[in-house]
Amino acid sequence: MRLLSRKATCNSHGQDSSYFLGWQEYEKNPYVEVRNPKGIIQMGLAENQLSFDLLESWLAKNPDAAGFKRDGESIFRELALFQDYHGLPDFKKALVEFMAETRGNKVTFNPNNLVLTAGATSANETLMFCLAEAGEAFLLPTPYYPGFDRDLKWRTGVEIVPIHCTSSNDFQITESALEEAYQEAQKRNLRVKGVLVTNPSNPLGTTMSRSELNLLIDFITAKSIHLISDEIYSGTVFRSPGFISVMEVLKDRNCHNTQVWNRVHIVYSLSKDLGLPGFRVGAIYSNDDMVVAAATKMSSFGLVSSQTQYLLSALLSDKKFTKNYISENQKRLKQRHRMLVMGLQNAGISCLKSNAGLFCWVDMRHLLRSNTFEAEMELWKKIVYDVRLNISPGSSCHCAEPGWFRVCFANMSEDTLNLAMQRLKAFVVESTAINGHNQSNCNYHSSKNSKRKSIPKWVFRLSSRDRDRDSDER
Amino acid sequence: MNSNEQHLLSKIATGNGHGENSPYFDGWKAFESNPFHLTNNPEGVIQMGLAENQLCFDLIQEWILNNPQASICTPEGVNDFREIAIFQDYHGLPEFRNAVAKFMEKVRGNRVRFDPDRIVMSGGATGGHETLAFCLADPGEAFLVPTPYYPGFDRDLRWRTGVQLLPVVCESSNDFKVTRKALEDAYERAQEANIRVKGLLITNPSNPLGTILDKQTLRELVSFINEKSIHLICDEIYAATVFSQPGFISISEIIEEEKDIACNRDLIHIVYSLSKDMGFPGFRVGIVYSYKDTVVHCCRKMSSFGLVSSQTQHLIASMLSDDAFVDRFLAESAERLERRYKFLTCSLAEVVIDCLKSNAGLFLCMDLRHLLKNKTFEAEMELWQVIINEVKLNVSSGSSFHCSEPGWFRVCFANMDDSTMEVALTRIRTFVRQHKDVKIPKRKCWNSNLRLSFSSLRVDAQSMLSPHSPVQSPLVRARN
Numbered sequence: 001m002r003l004l005s006r007k008a009t010c011n012s013h014g015q016d017s018s019y020f021l022g023w024q025e026y027e028k029n030p031y032v033e034v035r036n037p038k039g040i041i042q043m044g045l046a047e048n049q050l051s052f053d054l055l056e057s058w059l060a061k062n063p064d065a066a067g068f069k070r071d072g073e074s075i076f077r078e079l080a081l082f083q084d085y086h087g088l089p090d091f092k093k094a095l096v097e098f099m100a101e102t103r104g105n106k107v108t109f110n111p112n113n114l115v116l117t118a119g120a121t122s123a124n125e126t127l128m129f130c131l132a133e134a135g136e137a138f139l140l141p142t143p144y145y146p147g148f149d150r151d152l153k154w155r156t157g158v159e160i161v162p163i164h165c166t167s168s169n170d171f172q173i174t175e176s177a178l179e180e181a182y183q184e185a186q187k188r189n190l191r192v193k194g195v196l197v198t199n200p201s202n203p204l205g206t207t208m209s210r211s212e213l214n215l216l217i218d219f220i221t222a223k224s225i226h227l228i229s230d231e232i233y234s235g236t237v238f239r240s241p242g243f244i245s246v247m248e249v250l251k252d253r254n255c256h257n258t259q260v261w262n263r264v265h266i267v268y269s270l271s272k273d274l275g276l277p278g279f280r281v282g283a284i285y286s287n288d289d290m291v292v293a294a295a296t297k298m299s300s301f302g303l304v305s306s307q308t309q310y311l312l313s314a315l316l317s318d319k320k321f322t323k324n325y326i327s328e329n330q331k332r333l334k335q336r337h338r339m340l341v342m343g344l345q346n347a348g349i350s351c352l353k354s355n356a357g358l359f360c361w362v363d364m365r366h367l368l369r370s371n372t373f374e375a376e377m378e379l380w381k382k383i384v385y386d387v388r389l390n391i392s393p394g395s396s397c398h399c400a401e402p403g404w405f406r407v408c409f410a411n412m413s414e415d416t417l418n419l420a421m422q423r424l425k426a427f428v429v430e431s432t433a434i435n436g437h438n439q440s441n442c443n444y445h446s447s448k449n450s451k452r453k454s455i456p457k458w459v460f461r462l463s464s465r466d467r468d469r470d471s472d473e474r
Numbered sequence: 475m476n477s478n479e480q481h482l483l484s485k486i487a488t489g490n491g492h493g494e495n496s497p498y499f500d501g502w503k504a505f506e507s508n509p510f511h512l513t514n515n516p517e518g519v520i521q522m523g524l525a526e527n528q529l530c531f532d533l534i535q536e537w538i539l540n541n542p543q544a545s546i547c548t549p550e551g552v553n554d555f556r557e558i559a560i561f562q563d564y565h566g567l568p569e570f571r572n573a574v575a576k577f578m579e580k581v582r583g584n585r586v587r588f589d590p591d592r593i594v595m596s597g598g599a600t601g602g603h604e605t606l607a608f609c610l611a612d613p614g615e616a617f618l619v620p621t622p623y624y625p626g627f628d629r630d631l632r633w634r635t636g637v638q639l640l641p642v643v644c645e646s647s648n649d650f651k652v653t654r655k656a657l658e659d660a661y662e663r664a665q666e667a668n669i670r671v672k673g674l675l676i677t678n679p680s681n682p683l684g685t686i687l688d689k690q691t692l693r694e695l696v697s698f699i700n701e702k703s704i705h706l707i708c709d710e711i712y713a714a715t716v717f718s719q720p721g722f723i724s725i726s727e728i729i730e731e732e733k734d735i736a737c738n739r740d741l742i743h744i745v746y747s748l749s750k751d752m753g754f755p756g757f758r759v760g761i762v763y764s765y766k767d768t769v770v771h772c773c774r775k776m777s778s779f780g781l782v783s784s785q786t787q788h789l790i791a792s793m794l795s796d797d798a799f800v801d802r803f804l805a806e807s808a809e810r811l812e813r814r815y816k817f818l819t820c821s822l823a824e825v826v827i828d829c830l831k832s833n834a835g836l837f838l839c840m841d842l843r844h845l846l847k848n849k850t851f852e853a854e855m856e857l858w859q860v861i862i863n864e865v866k867l868n869v870s871s872g873s874s875f876h877c878s879e880p881g882w883f884r885v886c887f888a889n890m891d892d893s894t895m896e897v898a899l900t901r902i903r904t905f906v907r908q909h910k911d912v913k914i915p916k917r918k919c920w921n922s923n924l925r926l927s928f929s930s931l932r933v934d935a936q937s938m939l940s941p942h943s944p945v946q947s948p949l950v951r952a953r954n
Contacts, residue, residue: 003610003672003703003705003740003741004609004610004768004769004772005608005609005610005611005612005615006612007608007609007612007772008608008609008610008768008769008772009768013772013775013776047560049556049560052555052556052559055555055559056552056555056556059547059552059555060549060552063548063549065547067538067542067545067547067548068538068545074535074538074539076531076534076535076538077528077531077535079756080531080534080753080754080755080756080757081526081528081753081755081756082755082756083598083749083755083756083758118597118758118779118780118781119562119778119781121778121779122597122778122779122780125779129484129486129487129634130483130484130486130487131482131483131484131487132484133484133485134613150775150778151778155608155634155776155779193482224482225482226482263482271562275559275560276559276560277559277560277561277562278558278559278560278561278562278783278784278785279559279783279784279785280562280781280782280783280784290483290487290488291483291487294483294486294487294488294492295487297492297494297629298492298634300597300598300600300601300629301597301600301601301604301630301634301779301780302597302601302758302779302780303597303598303758304758304783305756305757305758305782305783305785305786306756306757306758307756307757307783307785307786307789308783308785308786311547311785
């Protein structure tokens with residue numbers, strides 16, 4: 001008899017994809033400035049490491065929050081006992097106010113409609129359990145965060161049907177792409193329960209336009225389905241156009257007393273905006289009381305540590321701090337983004353124009369041997385092994401076109417970023433030289449060329465060993 | 475509303491699988507609407523349905539004060555802040571796993587070794603159980619579980635997983651011990667109903683019984699699951715609450731020490747948590763420990779859905795690696811639990827209320843069968859309503875724990891101070907006197923050495939309440 005469940009023995013957790021090879025190689029040979037200068041630089045990790053000093057200085061000024069105290073009195077016991085799945089009221093209040101602030105206070109949120117979860121990972125899975133049966137489907141625009149394959153599908157049995165977006169219009173969602181995806185689901189006999197978008201987008205780094213949001217609202221209204229807007233990067237918008245939350249559009253359209261109002265749900269987290277992924281702070285916001293009620297009960301499986309709720313409630317209630325943090329953080333992201341874009345340009349590489357996120361969506365189509373995903377993989381492995389940069393190939397994000405890569409910029413020092421750009425430039429120069437050389441000497445040096453042109457076997461190695469990935473990554 | 479709109483939410487979301495609509499939560503509602511307070515509301519309902527360990531916070535608070543570096547927010551600890559804040563590796567902090575493994579070993583008298591690489595985090599034991607169910611069983615398959623058992627299992631193992639729970643009926647005639655016959659009967663019933671059994675779930679020490687499994691029984695269980703080639707999930711969440719002899723025997727000891735027993739180790743899995751032993755339910759520190767590699771790997775990947783906050787991992791790592799503190803804590807905690815237990819059982823005996831003999835847990839089982847109108851669950855419900863509404867004590871009825879016999883009630887004793895406990899006992903005494911003509915012998919139990927005196931603990935019972943308490947289901951506190 002089969003001893004483990006199908007879920008345990010299948011691959012739906014998504015970690016056997018060759019995508020994680022890059023991670024493994026990084027773990028084996030990580031770049032460290034002095035000790036391992038030739039190591040692999042991690043550019044596949046969407047972390048925000050730019051603003052810790054702001055948090056640390058707040059901590060220095062606020063010893064009470066640090067020491068489990070409120071007004072000098074120890075509240076350790078109360079916190080240690082507090083496992084109410086409604087969450088610490090002060091924390092939820094501070095969190096919704098922070099969310100409003102990052103939306104320019106154009107919308108307000110009711111803390112009673114907020115459900116705390118162990119990270120956005122848990123929030124997304126929980127919403128699937130609430131909104132869909134096993135075998136039903138959600139539509140997702142490509143490219144999308146690879147973790148969704150696990151978070152939305154693995155234990156829930158829900159399917160993802162892609163909404164194909166292309167570079168022809170900067171990967172924006174179109175009405176025809178939506179319809180096509182819906183039809184595709186019908187063809188596969190999958191009942192569509194909703195659309196899930198990430199706004200700002202991972203991996204694109206762009207915010208959704210008002211017309212895209214209107215399109216989505218029209219679409220879900222017509223089909224009577226849900227819309228989940230994962231707004232985990234909402235605080236990382238560093239230049240215009242600004243961030244427009246789907247809630248703002250609903251408000252502007254006076255949807256308050258309509259059915260669609262109850263079918264739009266937001267996912268949030270402090271992992272990207274505040275750079276605190278270790279603290280596992282996620283949230284679901286919904287106007288539908290039943291969804292809130294069900295998700296609240298489900299949050300029992302992944303509550304936020306009361307210790308962490310308390311610390312962050314103090315932090316986020318300090319309005320002076322949050323105002324300064326939001327603007328300073330954005331400044332730094334903008335500057336870092338510019339560094340990356342210039343560095344890439346210097347190497348003859350362009351990227352999608354973006355205004356948010358912790359990464360750029362980089363166009364390396366011109367470096368592909370051919371317009372295929374095999375060529376993309378070849379190029380990617382060269383970048384990991386030879387250039388020694390771990391970046392994320394577009395195919396791992398289900399991108400419809402080969403040649404795009406996500407490159408992160410906020411998880412390393414400036415020096416490291418500069419070094420990465422130097423390495424990349426050297427690689428591009430060398431590749432161009434090799435290609436040029438090959439073309440002009442193809443007859444006389446044919447044997448030499450063929451040796452140079454042949455791809456070592458390791459490039460195609462697909463490991464089937466159990467890849468226990470070391471960390472979650474967006 | 476067209477058919478599309480009717481099905482907008484899932485069955486899981488709209489159904490009752492969360493278990494919170496059962497009439498048994500009337501007791502909680504009564505408590506929430508009228509909570510006892512020694513001075514402000516002395517007629518209120520006393521909470522005795524909450525299995526929390528509140529007896530040793532003074533020791534913990536002292537440790538926290540003396541160890542500022544354990545927090546990443548204090549000047550002493552802030553150097554670690556960014557590293558910890560970034561750390562979301564689902565393997566968990568190595569120092570956390572090491573400290574937890576060592577702690578688990580200490581709790582078992584260092585008779586066994588736990589491999590830190592097999593320690594997997596979960597969102598409390600609640601998350602741990604659900605994760606194991608996802609790993610070990612497909613929808614429609616089942617786990618056997620001896621009755622009476624913790625009501626939360628109905629949600630944790632079944633709700634989103636689609637897995638079933640089938641009872642292994644235990645009876646008071648032999649102190650609710652699990653017998654081979656009961657196991658075989660349950661297994662056979664499953665076969666007849668065409669339900670595939672994937673495992674057996676035991677809680678040791680038991681909730682609600684407060685008893686531990688003896689070696690003979692443990693060996694029997696191991697032999698049973700090995701024979702049927704099914705899993706054994708051992709919830710050892712109350713391991714450090716054993717306060718008197720006989721000592722606790724963990725399943726890990728059975729498979730390590732009992733060399734003559736044939737057992738496929740791959741079938742053994744332990745669920746643990748710091749919620750009861752340490753009294754930290756708010757910190758959500760759940761652990762899954764499996765002897766099977768693929769289960770460790772699977773649970774670890776699934777732990778992404780309920781990792782322990784790195785801030786908390788850091789604190790726990792620091793606290794549990796302080797050997798001197800841990801040794802003192804474990805000894806003191808057991809002593810205080812024993813004193814509280816003796817005080818309660820003695821006082822109940824005076825009014826001729828027997829309890830199931832137990833030596834662990836944060837509760838005991840009162841035998842109120844003699845107070846039932848008749849031997850039915852309706853009568854039990856009636857008596858229970860009386861206890862809630864007239865005696866004003868929130869205790870848990872045996873039927874909410876799937877007990878096969880009416881008349882048993884679980885009473886928690888570690889979640890209140892002495893004064894509150896005395897008020898509760900006075901009320902019980904009054905109730906019994908009024909209910910029947912019972913001769914009350916001379917009081918023997920009011921010895922001061924049975925009282926716990928916490929000079930540093932606030933006597934204020936209000937402090938025992940959640941600082942924010944809207945009306946809520948008991949499942950809000952993940953464990954009752």
